Amino acid sequence: MTTGARSHCVALSGGVGGAKLALGLSRLLPGDALTVVCNTADDFDHLGLRICPDLDTVMYTLGGISNRDTGWGQAHETWSFLEALSHLGGETWFRLGDRDLATHVERTRRLRAGESLTEVTTALCEALGIAARVLPMSDDPVRTVVLTETGELSFQHYFVRDACAPTVSGFRFDGIDTARPSPAFLEALEDHDTAAILVCPSNPFVSVDPLLALDGVEVTLRRTGAPVVAVSPIVGGAAVKGPAAKMMAELGMPVTAVGVARHYRERDLLDGFVIDDDDAGQAAEIEDLGLPTLVTGTVMETLADRERLARETIDFARNLDSRRGDVAEAGSPEPSA
Amino acid sequence: MTTGARSHCVALSGGVGGAKLALGLSRLLPGDALTVVCNTADDFDHLGLRICPDLDTVMYTLGGISNRDTGWGQAHETWSFLEALSHLGGETWFRLGDRDLATHVERTRRLRAGESLTEVTTALCEALGIAARVLPMSDDPVRTVVLTETGELSFQHYFVRDACAPTVSGFRFDGIDTARPSPAFLEALEDHDTAAILVCPSNPFVSVDPLLALDGVEVTLRRTGAPVVAVSPIVGGAAVKGPAAKMMAELGMPVTAVGVARHYRERDLLDGFVIDDDDAGQAAEIEDLGLPTLVTGTVMETLADRERLARETIDFARNLDSRRGDVAEAGSPEPSA
Numbered sequence: 001m002t003t004g005a006r007s008h009c010v011a012l013s014g015g016v017g018g019a020k021l022a023l024g025l026s027r028l029l030p031g032d033a034l035t036v037v038c039n040t041a042d043d044f045d046h047l048g049l050r051i052c053p054d055l056d057t058v059m060y061t062l063g064g065i066s067n068r069d070t071g072w073g074q075a076h077e078t079w080s081f082l083e084a085l086s087h088l089g090g091e092t093w094f095r096l097g098d099r100d101l102a103t104h105v106e107r108t109r110r111l112r113a114g115e116s117l118t119e120v121t122t123a124l125c126e127a128l129g130i131a132a133r134v135l136p137m138s139d140d141p142v143r144t145v146v147l148t149e150t151g152e153l154s155f156q157h158y159f160v161r162d163a164c165a166p167t168v169s170g171f172r173f174d175g176i177d178t179a180r181p182s183p184a185f186l187e188a189l190e191d192h193d194t195a196a197i198l199v200c201p202s203n204p205f206v207s208v209d210p211l212l213a214l215d216g217v218e219v220t221l222r223r224t225g226a227p228v229v230a231v232s233p234i235v236g237g238a239a240v241k242g243p244a245a246k247m248m249a250e251l252g253m254p255v256t257a258v259g260v261a262r263h264y265r266e267r268d269l270l271d272g273f274v275i276d277d278d279d280a281g282q283a284a285e286i287e288d289l290g291l292p293t294l295v296t297g298t299v300m301e302t303l304a305d306r307e308r309l310a311r312e313t314i315d316f317a318r319n320l321d322s323r324r325g326d327v328a329e330a331g332s333p334e335p336s337a
Numbered sequence: 338m339t340t341g342a343r344s345h346c347v348a349l350s351g352g353v354g355g356a357k358l359a360l361g362l363s364r365l366l367p368g369d370a371l372t373v374v375c376n377t378a379d380d381f382d383h384l385g386l387r388i389c390p391d392l393d394t395v396m397y398t399l400g401g402i403s404n405r406d407t408g409w410g411q412a413h414e415t416w417s418f419l420e421a422l423s424h425l426g427g428e429t430w431f432r433l434g435d436r437d438l439a440t441h442v443e444r445t446r447r448l449r450a451g452e453s454l455t456e457v458t459t460a461l462c463e464a465l466g467i468a469a470r471v472l473p474m475s476d477d478p479v480r481t482v483v484l485t486e487t488g489e490l491s492f493q494h495y496f497v498r499d500a501c502a503p504t505v506s507g508f509r510f511d512g513i514d515t516a517r518p519s520p521a522f523l524e525a526l527e528d529h530d531t532a533a534i535l536v537c538p539s540n541p542f543v544s545v546d547p548l549l550a551l552d553g554v555e556v557t558l559r560r561t562g563a564p565v566v567a568v569s570p571i572v573g574g575a576a577v578k579g580p581a582a583k584m585m586a587e588l589g590m591p592v593t594a595v596g597v598a599r600h601y602r603e604r605d606l607l608d609g610f611v612i613d614d615d616d617a618g619q620a621a622e623i624e625d626l627g628l629p630t631l632v633t634g635t636v637m638e639t640l641a642d643r644e645r646l647a648r649e650t651i652d653f654a655r656n657l658d659s660r661r662g663d664v665a666e667a668g669s670p671e672p673s674a
Contacts, residue, residue, distance in 0.1 A: 048385070048446045065424075080415040084439035087402075089464040090446075098435040102421035109385045109427075127426040 006195035006226070009314060010188045011036045014207025015054045016071040016241050017233055018200030019061035020300040022132070024310030025198070026062050027303075031131025035188040036062070039202070040117065040136045041144040041173055041210035044156045046094055049104040050111055053156075054207065055121060055136055056103055063128030071241060074099040093161045118182050133184070137211045140179035144206050145172040155206060164243040168250045173210050181214040189220045196317035197221065199230035199270070201298060203244040204263050218267060227271040227320040229313060230264055231298055232257040235276040240299055261286045272320045274298060274313055292320055343532035343563070346651060347525045348373045351544025352391045353408040353578050354570055355537030356398035357637040359469070361647030362535070363399050364640075368468025372525045373399070376539070377454065377473045378481040378510055378547035381493045383431055386441040387448055390493075391544065392458060392473055393440055400465030408578060411436040430498045455519050470521070474548045477516035481543050482509040492543060501580040505587045510547050518551040526557045533654035534558065536567035536607070538635060540581045541600050549606065558606050564657040566609040566650060567601055568635055569594040573615040577636055598623045609657045611635060611650055629657055
């Protein structure tokens with residue numbers, strides 16, 4: 001079996017870590033060969049504006065206008081709006097830059113005019129010169145609620161306003177039962193041209209799980225012909241960015257790459273796993289879960305890191321696919337690393 | 338008769354010229370002795386935000402944050418939002434500065450939450466440390482439509498987008514039949530404590546006439562105990578700022594202070610008129626209309642100019658009031674200048 005005919009790659013992404021890998025992918029693949037599906041359960045309405053943090057981070061990153069220091073927001077940002085809003089006694093806990101604000105205002109205007117979030121995102125990406133297809137996971141609202149020891153918090157209140165301080169006991173995705181995945185999302189997963197489905201090194205609980213929880217996504221991932229590979233967001237017992245490690249500890253899980261692998265493997269969603277060189281000692285344990293494991297540098301500091309990890313992850317997935325074809329009758333793929 | 342007991346001044350204002358006189362008044366009078374009622378027929382919804390140009394110009398001017406070079410918008414303004422919006426293919430013909438945007442976002446948020454425009458304006462003025470009372474003319478939408486030789490235009494399309502180029506044939510104030518004046522507006526006009534009602538040097542057609550056209554305003558102005566004095570926006574055959582002179586010419590009116598005086602006098606709304614030294618030759622003709630006329634410097638370049646014109650106009654009105662008391666039985670006030 002050859003995979004030469006398959007060329008498309010689908011990346012499931014949250015914010016910063018996902019955007020880095022998506023950027024690497026976008027530099028390897030032609031625009032029509034890459035679909036990035038973004039979590040929208042972090043979205044919220046603030047000051048009358050629809051804000052989609054993960055979509056924006058991916059758009060800004062692929063559009064070459066992201067702030068590389070913060071990992072979120074735009075480069076060359078100014079803060080006059082927020083200063084003036086503070087002067088007026090408005091809410092300023094969510095840091096809205098002046099350039100960033102244009103995205104929220106234009107998106108909100110288009111949504112009110114009746115466009116779907118998928119349509120709006122396509123228009124914004126076109127304006128930003130982004131060749132890859134960027135999709136929201138759904139056109140319907142899904143909102144992560146963080147269950148904490150002191151009560152329920154909307155995601156942005158937990159994440160930004162309270163700086164992830166409350167102890168987490170679980171999550172709820174309001175709207176998940178009625179939200180439909182963006183049609184292009186399921187189509188991309190099922191497409192015979194899809195060579196690999198990559199779960200980016202994003203927060204498993206609040207970035208990836210909402211995507212997976214949409215009706216039809218998990219079952220499609222299990223039956224699709226393309227290999228599904230995740231990159232661990234946990235390296236050396238810590239999250240590269242964000243609260244994933246803190247959440248794992250508070251949920252009583254081991255804060256390890258193995259913990260992440262098990263989280264996905266329990267639901268039979270993966271065909272392979274990618275961990276950092278730092279965690280090479282965990283490869284055998286992950287493979288014992290039935291997950292072929294690639295060990296490589298996963299911390300993407302430079303653009304070259306992003307491209308290399310993207311290339312290695314695609315090659316790993318393609319190789320899995322090829323092996324899966326070869327050993328289909330054996331039914332248990334061997335480790336490839 | 339003495340007017341010592343009366344201390345309150347009500348100013349009817351459009352944008353730039355009105356804001357200048359309002360600033361002069363605000364420096365002479367305690368905050369609780371000045372009400373500035375602003376035209377809201379220029380207001381419009383743009384990018385999903387409620388924009389109130391005249392209210393904003395007055396608020397920014399009284400709050401000490403106005404841009405003195407442009408006459409509109411805020412000082413120390415930045416333009417990142419508009420640049421980014423342009424990059425996204427959004428509408429950029431209306432120049433929204435980053436600081437200015439905070440006003441529109443906060444106002445729109447409060448309006449959507451159910452506050453009236455009067456309540457929102459009071460809150461914004463309080464945040465900006467404005468002691469005087471600033472009122473929208475109405476909490477209900479009134480929208481100026483400019484009738485031109487090439488068709489009807491919403492006011493901001495005429496004024497900003499098309500830079501006042503179309504030839505004007507008339508005006509219509511959509512919503513004027515059902516809009517109620519802000520209750521505090523009529524109360525201020527009728528208040529026994531009101532010593533003077535000043536019509537600022539604002540555009541008679543699109544800034545002052547909408548205020549006057551609200552149900553009950555003209556009849557209240559005719560019966561109120563306080564003198565009503567207007568300051569001419571036309572000086573030396575030109576408007577100090579804006580399209581008033583161009584409009585007068587296109588409407589077939591003489592482009593003179595007399596033309597403005599006649600415009601108000603026809604409706605029996607004024608007790609006195611203030612014109613510039615440049616137009617001293619027109620004083621006799623205006624007085625022949627039955628309007629006592631003050632001739633002074635009305636072009637407000639410096640802060641001292643604003644204060645002086647405010648003081649002279651108040652004194653003129655008080656003197657008229659005193660004379661009106663004195664000569665009440667004669668029924669025809671004499672010129673005071």
